Amino acid sequence: MKRGYDFAIAGGGVIGASIAFHLAELSDASVALFDRGEVCGGGTGRSCAVIRSHYSVASNTRLTLRSLEVFRDFREALGEDGVACGFVNSGYLILAGPGSFADRLADNLARQRELGADTSPIGRAEARELHPWLELEDVAAIGWEPASGYADPVATTLGYVTAAQRRGVAVFEHTPVERLCLAPDGGTSANRVTGVTTPGGTVEAGCVVSAVGPWTRGLYAESGLSDDAVEALRLQVSRHVVLTFGGSSEYGPEIPIVKDLTVNNKMYFRPADGGVVLVGTGDFGDPLEDPDRMTATAPRDLVSLQRTQIGARMPAFEGARLTDSWVGPYDITPDWNPVLGPAPDLPGLYLAYGFSGHGFKLAPAIGRCVAQSLLGETPDVDLAPYRPERFRKEALLLGAYGVGSIS
Incomplete structure (x- = not known):
C-alpha cells in the first residue's frame, strides 16, 4: 500500500465506487478506495435498486435524469465492455x-x-x-x-470498481478506515484532515472523502471529534x-x-x-x-x-x-436528502452521507458531480442545495410528500 494519495475514499458502496471511477476518469489524480469488508458489503448490497426520476426536489430530479441515462447504457457510460448493471x-x-x-x-x-x-x-x-x-x-x-426501472446493485457497484481499477484506482477490501488523521490547520487550534488510519497503517491524502453512510457518526467519534461535531452531522x-x-x-x-x-x-x-x-x-x-x-x-x-x-x-x-x-x-438526514460538500470546520474532508434510501438511483450523477467539484470543475448539477451547512441555516430540502424516501 502506498503511503500517499491525492484522494482517499472511505466506503466501497455505490457512492464511493462512483466517485472513485469519476475521479480517475476525469483526471490523473491518484485515488485509493477503502472498504471495511468486500466492496458493496454494506447498505448498497441490500438496496432494492429502484430507479425513477419522480422527485419533488428539483435537484434530485436533475441528478436522477442524468443517472438514468447511465443505467440505460451502462457499458457505454463507463467505457467498459465487460461491465453490467442489470437494468430492467x-x-x-x-x-x-x-x-x-x-x-x-x-x-x-x-x-x-x-x-x-x-x-x-x-x-x-x-x-x-x-x-x-x-x-x-x-x-x-x-x-x-x-x-x-430497476437494476442489480452489486453488479452496478462492481462495474464501477472494475472500471476504476482499470484507470489506476487502488482498491483495498477488508481495510476499514478506522480513524481520520487530524493535524492543526495552519498553526491554529482548528484541525484539518490529512489522511486516514487503517489496520495497515496511516495513509496520507490531499483530500479524504467519507462515503461510509450509516457509519459516518462512528467514524467521527472514533477519530476523536467532539460530541458536538458528531451531533452536527444531523444523521x-x-x-x-x-x-x-x-x-x-x-x-x-x-x-x-x-x-x-x-x-x-x-x-x-x-x-x-x-x-x-x-x-x-x-x-x-x-x-x-x-x-x-x-x-x-x-x-x-x-x-x-x-x-x-x-x-x-x-x-x-x-x-x-x-x-x-x-x-x-x-x-x-432531517430532510431525507443527502449531505454533499466539504465538512464545515474540518478542511481536507469531503462528506457524502445521508442518502435516506435513494442513494443508489442518484449514484452515477453524484459520483461525477462530486468528482468535478473535488477537481475544481463546475459540476453538471449544482450540489449547493446539499451542502452540510444547510442544517445550521434551516435551509432544508423538503419534498412535497412529507418525510420519506420519495422526496
Whole structure:
C-alpha cells in the first residue's frame, strides 16, 4: 500500500465506487478506495435498486435524469465492455389517493416535465393496461414514467470498481478506515484532515472523502471529534425491512414498479427473481443505534401489514406466502436528502452521507458531480442545495410528500 494519495475514499458502496471511477476518469489524480469488508458489503448490497426520476426536489430530479441515462447504457457510460448493471426497463407507476397527495402529484408531474422528465398523468384504464394486476378503485391520481426501472446493485457497484481499477484506482477490501488523521490547520487550534488510519497503517491524502453512510457518526467519534461535531452531522440511522411474496401466478420481471402513496408507510413494490414481488416501505423504519448490530428478523406485524396491503392492491396476492426477507440500514438526514460538500470546520474532508434510501438511483450523477467539484470543475448539477451547512441555516430540502424516501 502506498503511503500517499491525492484522494482517499472511505466506503466501497455505490457512492464511493462512483466517485472513485469519476475521479480517475476525469483526471490523473491518484485515488485509493477503502472498504471495511468486500466492496458493496454494506447498505448498497441490500438496496432494492429502484430507479425513477419522480422527485419533488428539483435537484434530485436533475441528478436522477442524468443517472438514468447511465443505467440505460451502462457499458457505454463507463467505457467498459465487460461491465453490467442489470437494468430492467419496467417503468414506474406512482399512485395517490383523493385529497392533497393527488393534487401534489399532479403539480409535481408538471414540474418534472419542465425539467425534462418523461413522465405524465394517466387514468385508471391506462394504468390497468400497463399493470393488469392492480386494483385502483381507491386511487385518484396516477403518474407514469416509461423510461424508469430497476437494476442489480452489486453488479452496478462492481462495474464501477472494475472500471476504476482499470484507470489506476487502488482498491483495498477488508481495510476499514478506522480513524481520520487530524493535524492543526495552519498553526491554529482548528484541525484539518490529512489522511486516514487503517489496520495497515496511516495513509496520507490531499483530500479524504467519507462515503461510509450509516457509519459516518462512528467514524467521527472514533477519530476523536467532539460530541458536538458528531451531533452536527444531523444523521440518524434506521433499519429497513424488505419482504418478498409469492402469489397465485408468476410475477414477471417487466411488470412496472409501483409506489403507493395511499398507505401510511408509502409502500413500493417491484418484480424480483423467482417470479415473486419485492415489497418495501418509504417510511423511517426502526431506529438503529449501531448499524453493525442490526436484527435480521422481519417483525410479524410488518409482514402481516405488508401482506394485507399488497393483497388489497393486487388481489392475486391476497394471503400471499412470504418467500424471503432481509434488512438494510438507512442513513437519514432531517430532510431525507443527502449531505454533499466539504465538512464545515474540518478542511481536507469531503462528506457524502445521508442518502435516506435513494442513494443508489442518484449514484452515477453524484459520483461525477462530486468528482468535478473535488477537481475544481463546475459540476453538471449544482450540489449547493446539499451542502452540510444547510442544517445550521434551516435551509432544508423538503419534498412535497412529507418525510420519506420519495422526496
